[in-house]
Amino acid sequence: MAILKKEDQPYKRREIDISGPDGNVFVLMAYARNYANQIWGEETTEEIELDRALVEAHRELYNEEYKVASNMGKHITNQMMESDYEHALQVFDHYFGSFVDLIR
Numbered sequence: 001m002a003i004l005k006k007e008d009q010p011y012k013r014r015e016i017d018i019s020g021p022d023g024n025v026f027v028l029m030a031y032a033r034n035y036a037n038q039i040w041g042e043e044t045t046e047e048i049e050l051d052r053a054l055v056e057a058h059r060e061l062y063n064e065e066y067k068v069a070s071n072m073g074k075h076i077t078n079q080m081m082e083s084d085y086e087h088a089l090q091v092f093d094h095y096f097g098s099f100v101d102l103i104r
Contacts, residue, residue, distance in 0.1 A: 015101045018089070025088050029080055033073035035096050040072045054098050062095075 016022045016031065039058050059066070069075035076095050080088040089102060 013101055014099055015103050017103045019104050025080070025085055028088060028092055029077040031100075032076050032080065032092055032096065035099065036073035036076050040066055058095075058098065 016028070018028070021027065022031075039055050062072070065075070066072055076091065080091045093102060
């Protein structure tokens with residue numbers, strides 16, 4: 001899982017400091033919905049600039065899962081709620097670790 005300390009960052013990407021208010025699981029689920037909405041072309045409330053090549057790779061990687069889920073944002077947040085906080089972080093990282101570093 002890509003949870004790094006600030007001083008261990010190998011390069012600059014979007015980051016979420018989970019030691020502060022953005023680490024609240026409900027805030028993380030809002031990020032997950034926004035990222036999913038942008039990646040899979042669903043309605044989004046906030047435009048977040050994502051690398052287009054990575055977006056295309058994600059669409060291809062999760063194509064089968066997307067066909068089954070009617071809404072990837074809801075699908076991902078439902079997975080995040082299946083267990084505890086660490087599980088929610090793992091699910092978030094699974095889907096968005098290519099775009100986002102979670103920082104403690």
